[in-house]
Every structure is written in structure tokens, then in C-alpha cells.
Amino acid sequence: MFDVPLMKKNGSLFAGIALLLGAFAGNARAEEMSLQQAVEIALQNNAELQAFRDEKGLREAGRIRAGLLPNPSLEVSLESGALTGNSGENAFSVGVSQEFLLAGKREKRVALAQKELEVYRWQLTDRERLLRLDAKSRFYQVLLAVRKLKLTEGAIELNRHLYQVAKERLAAGDIPELELNLVQVELARSEGARSAALEGLLASRAELSLLLGGKEVEPALPTGSLEAGGAVKQAQAELLRLAQERRPDLMALRAEAEKGSAELSLAKAEGIPNLTAGLGLKRDTTAVEVAGLEGKDTSYTVGLTLSMPIPLFDKNQPGLRESSARRDSAGNRLAAAASRVEREVAAAYASLSNAEQVLSLYFRNIMPQMEENLKLTREAYQLGEVPVLTVFEEQKKYLEVNQGYLDALYQRQLALFKLEAAAAVELTGGVQ
Template sequence: MKKALIWIVVFLGWIPAPAFAESTLTLPQAFELARKNNIAFQAVQREAESVEGDLIQAGLIPNPTLELEQKSTPFPGFQEGERGLFLSQELELGGKRSARVSVAQKALEAAQFKVAEIARQLRQKVRVSFYEAWVAQERMKVLEEISASQKLFLDLSKARVKLGDIPGVEVKLVSAEYLRIQQKLEGARKDVQTALADLAQLLALPLDEKPALQAPDKGPADFPDLSGLLSQAFQNRPDLRAQEMNVQKALAQVRLEKALAIPNLTVGAGTVLDKLLIHGEDVSPPGAISEINDSDRLYQIRFSFPLPLFDRNQGNILKSERLYESEILKEQDLRRAIQTEVMTAWQKVAANLKIQERFQKELLPVVKENLHIIEKAYRLGGQSVLAVIQAERTLFETQLDYLDNLRQLEGSIALLESAAGIELP
């Protein structure tokens, strides 16, 4: 019997890894699924593609105008009529067409950067949601291991009670601790389901699909320095690039409004056939003149140019200039906000990395060694069951704190990645 107890103690804390699901999902796969399946992202892509129509329309010239005119003036004894055909073309002056094209081109580039901005935000959401679900799964695994360990410890305590090594009250203490862990395990399983459902919704996966998440293997953290991150942010952030395009678009709009102050010239050409018919017998006195059938063809050239005496587009020019100034201020404000975002995210990553290092090098090894020593002393009768429970609880809470900090670290990395507009491991 004692050999059996020793065998149990040797394997205390060991359990097989639980089989969670058949499918496995990695972080790069999650990114790809989000870009492929996320409906909101697809809607923004279609919206950006629609702006290409504005660019096509901006490059078109006005259509020519064709006029057909018919006049007839019948009187007793004679008939006069005119038939005219005119073709006119409006000529845009002042560079209106090129200005329109410039506005539309900048709008298209801004729309494309907007798509990249939505992709940046989506990537951050996916990374945060992925690690929320992954940490939830890891917490559940830790609790399952602790639950199995507590079950073995409970069985060991019951066996020792039968041998008379410990009083029965210690079994009740171990049993109470085991039930407490079971409750936490149930809560952890619900957290996993919730986190996976949130991730599935973000990736547009079936809600009943619960993949096992595989976190990437990471080496030592090697992030660019703060100045390098700021430089990359100002170069790569799509929202900043979009705002820069908005500034250029606003400037192009000012030029367009000034061009619209110059009237267009309309040039036309046509021909008029003037026909006169007089019947001699219908003239009084009859026969005074013979019948007349005469026609003349006239050719005309027309020029039309509105005089800009009153309306010179002053209001729209002023409006466009103020909007241009507003876009410049928005860009300046965004640059300051980006700088703050990068610095804040960098500080969070640095702080969480230090905490992770402390967990890995100091806290976890110490509490594991402490539990090992107390368990050994308990088997030799040198420690009470309360000491073992407390040591196991300390290890359990330290492991969960470690995972919670890992979740915070990944959240801060996602924030830094998004703030700098780059991809981090």
C-alpha cells in the first residue's frame, strides 16, 4: 500500500494534454481569414473601388450640342420658311478638367489608404481577440492540470487517512480545495467558449467552430527603438497617409474652384436655309408679278462667353481655402496623436516585458521549488496539509497571473504594432 502511495506521489501533478478540437488556427491564418471573410472590411474595399468612377467622370469633356430649327410663316400668296442646323461645343478654360482629375485622383488615393487603415485596425482586433482566446485556453489547461493534481492529492489524503497517518479533517480541507478548483475550471471553460465565439465572429467563421489556437513560437523580444518606431509610424500609418492625401485633395479643390471662376467658351457653327415662295395668281392684281421661288443658304459661327461681372465663384473659393487649412490642422493633430500612441504603447510593452521576465526567471521557479519542498516535507510528516494547499494555491495563482500578464503583453504589442503601422512578431 505504501508503495502505491509513493507511486501516486511521484506522478503528482502529471496529466495528459487535453484534446480540445481537431482543427488548429495560427495567428497568420487568423489575419488571412479576417481580410478574406470580414464583411465590414469588404464593404470598405468596395467603397474605395467606387471612387474610381469619380476619376473616370472627372476626365470627361462636355458633350457637343446639336440644334435643329424649323420656321414657317405662311401668308396669302406667299410662304417664307427657315431651316437651321447648329453644332456647338463648350470649351473648358482655366484648366478645369486637369483640376477635376487631380481632385479625383487624390480622393482615390485617400480611399485606398482608408482601406489600409481599416486593415490596420482589423489586424489589431484580430491579434487582441486571438490572444484573449489563446490565454483563455491556456488558463483552462492550467486549471485542468491543477484539478487533476488536486484529485490525486485528494486520493492520496484519503489513503493516508485509512493508514492513520493524518486526521480526517485534512481530507475535508483537500476536498474543499478540489471543489473550489472545479468551480474555477467551469468558469474557465465558459470563458474559452466566449472568447472563441468573439474570435469566430471577427473572422466570420461558423459560431460552432471552436479551433484550438496555436500561438507562434517567439524568440527573445527584439523591438525597434522608440525613435525608429516613431519614424516608421510617420512613414507607414495609413490613416496619416490618407490624411496627407486629404490635404492634397483640399489643395486641388482650391485650384479647381479658382479655375471654375473662369467662364467657359462655347463655340458653334451651323447653316440656315431661307426659302421664299410667292404664287403670282394669288397676288392682287393677279399677274402683277410672276411666281417667285427663291432660297438662300447662310452659314453662321457663334461664340458664347459669360462675362464674370458678378459671380466669380468667390464663396466657393473662400470655402475651399478654409477647408484646406482645416485639413492641414487635422494632419498636425494626427501626427501628435500618433506620437503619443507610439510612446504609450512602447512604455506598456517595455513594462510588460519586464514583468514577464520576472515571472519566468524569478517567480515561477521559486514557487515551483517551494511547492516541491513542501510536498516532500508533507510526505515525511514535516508539513501539514494546509501548507501543501497554500503552496499549490500560490503556484496556481502565479501561473494564472503569468498568463494574465502575457495577455496584457500581447495586447500592448498589438497596440504598438498598430500605432507604428508595422508588423511585429
């Protein structure tokens, strides 16, 4: 008897599908891949995540730039009286000037750059969290497709057995030939459903392969069970507390709010002008005529200059308003995100609880009854007590219920993964 919900021998199924998929990919055998391996491969090879990781250099360059001092300026000047008829008179000066940042601007810029780098790191962690959810979901989509393919193979076995019974009854003169033809058509339909299920499996596997990084993981075939996953021991309030403390998107918004305060502090400092100090050496040569004789007199002077803009019109008012607006915006987005996280945890927790109730209903009530109904109907047909159309209808109900059961298994796993992502924890232990 074909038993979908209680299938324990998945090894031969995966081996057969592995060989089949390996043939499609041009390989003799497809390797198996666990859920943990799939997540690790995704985190290492995903192209979008890797591109975002490469942006770390931009933030680090900004931090280095913020800590640099202004470069000194070299000033050289040469004056000559040759064009005005005083060729004996000239002057030469050389000086160095340096701008000094006041009001702690350098320290404030470094602090702001550090906050930008912190925001980036939390954003990267949040992308990894979402990628884990996506990888787990697509991994179990492949497992679901494998089980549905197995279900279509079971339907073929049911129809083959029914075809043999119909042939025997036709030979005994119990049924017309038309009834045997109907069974043969039903067998062909079940074989067509298997082809469609195989196409779905290949499509879901290709999507997983793309998420994991491409062709280098093409031979791998996910292995595992849809029934995997234990009960969640943490209460909803505990998961909400963990989410508020550990969700990387919330941490990124908190860092962004702190970044807004750092920007405002820097904007206030930018309203204070910087001091520029210069040190110069000047040589003056003048021509002196005494008793018809021309002589030259050379003098050297050393000068110190200080300059500072007068903040009469520009006190960095636009920068103050801009940084203040960004700080307030970050605070509002943080408050909204905290409420959203609370709703996500509550919704995921409720979804998981509902999925477990649906599974319990399938396992305890629906599946045993459907199996018994199918068994009795097939026996009744073999004894000539019901028409073949009744068997078709009962098999259809049986397969639809099994498909619903498989979908419920997948929805239960998906709800578990969404709850893990919402709370930013691995419910089997660990932090995302």
C-alpha cells in the first residue's frame, strides 16, 4: 500500500532522483547537500551579498579620510622692478601655512565615520539574515518538489495495479473493454503528472542553485525531510524580547540614529571657522645711488600671519537643519521598525501555531481515514461492488489530500524559518 505521510525510506528515492538529475546535468551522480551546507554556501557565494560586502572598502576609506589633517600650503612670491625701470629692486618671499581644525572637528568626523561603518556592518548582517531565510525556503521547496514527485510515482503504481485488476476482470467478462481503456487513460494521465512534477523539481532546484552562487553547486541535491523540526520552546514574549535586542535591522537603525546625533554635533562644530597660521621669510633688495654710484641694500624679514573667516553670514545653518532632520527621521524610523518587528514576531508565531494544528489534523484524522477509504474502495472494485469511476474519484481525493499534507509540512517549515528570521535567532540554538 502506498503510504505518503509515513514514508521512512527516502534513501532510495533520493538516490534515484540524484541519478536522474545528474543525467540532466551531465553528471553520473549528484552529490547530497544538507540545509546547513546550503546556508553556508549561500552566505559565501551569493553574488548580491558579495557585492554589498565589497562596499566595506568605501566606508573604511571614509573613516581614513575623516582622520586626516589638512595639508599645509607652500607660498612662493617673486617681485621685480625691471618692468618699471627699477631693475635693481626685487623681492623674494617663501612661506608655509597650515589650517588648524577648531572645535574638535577632526574627532567629530572620525566619530561620524565610525558610525557610518557600524550602520553598514549591521546592514550587512541583516542581509545575511534575509538570505538565510531565502536559502532555507528554497531548500525546502526542492524537498517539497521531491516528495510531490514521489507522490506522482505512487499514483502511477496505484493505476498500474488497478489496470491489472481491470484486465483480470475483463478476461473474466465482468467489465466491458471501455472500462479497461478508461483505466489505461488514467494511467497515462498519472505518468504525465509525474513529468510535470519532475519539471517542477528541476525548476525549484535551478532557483536554489542560482541563489547559492551558480554552476559550482549545480551537482548538489538537497537532502533531508519535510517532517524535520522540533517544537518551539520559547514563548512569544521571549522571542519578541530577543528580536528587539538582536534584530540587525533594528541595530542598524539605532546606529543610524546615533549617527544623526554625531552629524548634528559635527554641523555645530562646522559653524566655527578654522584658524590658518602662516610662517614666511621675505628678502627685499633695493637700489641706492650715492655720489653717482649705485649700491644695493638687502634686508630679510620673518613674518607670522593668522587668518580666520568671520562667521557673519554663514554659520552652517543649512548643515544644522539637514543633520537635525536626518536625526529626527532616523528616530522615527527606529520607532516604526520596532513596532513592525513586534507585528512580524506575533504573525510568525501565530502562523507556526496554525500550521502545527493543520498538520495535527491531517495526521490524526484526515490521512488515516483517506487511506482506509481508498483501501476499501479498491477492494470493492476488485469484487465488482463499485464502478471504476468511484475508484478514480477516491484516488483523486487521496492524492489531493496527500498533496495538501505535503503543502502543510512545507508551510510548517516555512513558518518556522520566518519566526527564526523575525526573532533573529536559530530556534535550535544560536544567533543569526
